[in-house]
Amino acid sequence: MQYLLLLFADESAWGRMSSADQERGVAAYGAYTQALKEAGVWVGSNRLQNTNTATTVRLVDGKSQVLDGPYADSKEQLAGYYLIEASDLDGALGWAARCPGAGHGTIEVRPVWPTYGASSS
Incomplete structure (x- = not known):
């Protein structure tokens, strides 16, 4: 079954980090992504640009409204995601706990509904 790991963090924190801390952060996410791939559970992932680009x-009443900015104003913003394949929720939670984002933000784990007509894994 596929699970989406939604990574929430304070997007302003990155700019306050030293270059060395940023490099360590990039390396930690690189290692985590590699571990997911080596385990055969990685389906996809992306880092999102800041909410000021949203x-x-x-x-509303059948007419589209386009607004600048994110849907919700909060202390933590959706910063990225990992789409993984796991046998069950416990397996997905285990991977979420290993994500570097769990140390400085929040990881929301959501099962993905299968797409109609798509082959299931």
Whole structure:
């Protein structure tokens, strides 16, 4: 079954880090991604640009409204994600706990509904 690991963090913290700390952070995420790949559970991942680049779209009375900024204002922002394949929730939670983001933010783990017509793993 696929699980989406949603990584939430204070996006302003990166700019306050020293270059050495940023390098360590990049290395930690690189090692984590490599571990996921070596275990055969990695499906995909991406880091997201900051919320000041976000655009929100919604329909109101059948007409689209386009707003600058993220959907929600919060202390932590969605910073990226990992899509993994795990046998069960416990396996996905284990990988989430190993994610470097768990040390400085929050990891939300969500099972992914299978797409109709797609082959299941």
